Amino acid sequence: MISLPQGLVASGVASWAVRLANAMAERGRPVALVTHAEAPTQRRLDLDLGPAVRHLELTRLGPLDGPAARLGPLVAAYRDVLESLGGSADRPAILLPNLEAGSYAIAATLAASHGDRLRVLGWQHSDTAFDAALLAFYEPMLAGLVGVSAHIEGTLRKRLPARAGDVHRIPYGVEIAPAMPAEPTGPLRLVYAGRIEHEQKRVGVLCELAAELDRRGIEHVLTLVGDGPAAKEVDHRLSHRPNASRMPAKGRAELAELLESQHAFVLASRYEGLSVSMLEAMGHGLAPVVTRVASGAAEAIVDGDNGLLVEAERDEDEATIASRLADAIELLAGDPGALHRMRRRAHETVRDRFGIDVHADTCDRLFEAVCTQPHRWWPPERSVVFGASADLVGSGGVPHDAVERAAATLRELRGPVGVYGSGRHTRAIAAALADAPAEIACVIDDDQARHGRSLWGWPIVSLRDAAAMGVRDVLISSHMHRGVMAERCAAAGLRPIELYGEAIVGDG
Secondary structure, X not given: OEEEOOOOOOOHHHHHHHHHHHHHHHOOOOOEEEEOOOOOOOOOOOOOOOOOXXXXXXXXXXXXXXXXXXXXXXXXXXXXXXXXXXXXXXXXXXEEOOOOHHHHHHHHHHHHHHHHHEEEEEEEOOOOHHHHHHHHHXXXXXXXXXXXXXXXXXXXXXXXXXXXXXXXXXXXXXXXXXXXOOOOOOOEEEEEEOOOOOOOOOHHHHHHHHHHHHHOOOOEEEEEEOOOOOXXXXXXXXXXXXXEEEEOOOOHXXXXXXXXXXXXEEEOOOOOOOOHHHHHHHHOOOEEEEEXXXXXXXXXXXXXXXXXXXXXXXXXXXXXXXHHHHHHHHHHHHOHHHHHHHHHHHHHHHHHHOEHHHHHHHHHHHHHHHHOOOOOOOOOOOOOOOOOOOOOOOOOOOOOOHHHHHXXXXXXXXOOEEEEOOOHHHHHOHHXXXXXXXXXXXXXXXXXXXXXXXXXXXXXXXXXXXXXXXXOEEEEOOOOOHHHHHHHHHHOOOEEEEOOXXXXXXXX
């Protein structure tokens, strides 16, 4: 049973889950995929789920961690699926929670009651502190921990030395073009496929790249494929670039057809686990031109052989990184022979090391191995909620009238509104947010590791992405840090609304 808390969207994790579910079903395993509601900025896609995979949609229960949804009905739905898979003490079912704390909390609840009939595997998909902390918190119930890259595998072993023997590296697997696609004709064709957002994917760099290639007179066509909080901003920045454009996210079959008409794949990420979209592009004969990150990129790319790695510091400005990407692309544009060799070697690399069959075989061996391990109950004295606090409201940082203040403030606002902070102060006013008459567009957080996730169905984004979504007013739920947060809002051109200042609604 695989949990997809962010739904069937165009994302690397969703594509991985569908591929793995289909592959396990083809091997005769009973398989279920459980999907929750998609984030407002991402639309649902047809990801070609096989007929043998049981698909349970829980969108009717609201977002996985929504304030109006209780954990009980979600656990009951998962328990029904678990029992339908026939898990027993002799042949336990395997559960793969993913991405969100709520997904792991459901698994922990099941491990507290059905631990002898269940094995839970934790997958770390991205090289972030949040992902590592999530697996560390839920480690007591995990039969195994999987990193998608050597870097993540090593990080997990250092963080959890007592479980080092239970840590595994399993890179993703993707479909591969059976033969090297024909050379595309015309100008150099560049493509990016993924979320349209700033913090991880740094899509603003690609807008600058289009401008830099134009300045250098390099004939090209740049296509960005995807949805996300920065989509409107990207569309605006590319609107006067005749050779660059964005199109909405595509299903896997449509994307594969598009990839075969391209020369190179560009990626400007700050961090990754192991980019699925990069592997997909390489598997269809595209030369990757990507920023060098700690995890994943160098595991698939040998610089100058099957792609190009571009140096980029985490906080460097967009124009600087775009200039370095343009240098790499200019090399390819000026040497068609080298471009062809890199395209061919990229295809061979994925064919030999990152095919879906290789991935599925490795997972299958792990599944068999953990079934023979002793079961791991979730400790009954420990909360299943990640970072749980015994009493959020009235704990000193959040006054007893916090919900009433928030409700009164939200009655005075119109949307779209951003809520600053995804931590305990915001969670304390969940009841007011659930009933808010104002349109809440997003949750804002300064922690980059949380960006791209969601809280109660609202995407967690940066201040910059919030502004790109059309947010003007930002509700600040924190008392201690309200001054600094208000200054950051103002610097981003947003109006801070403090709950605990002298007035309920800021002057603006």
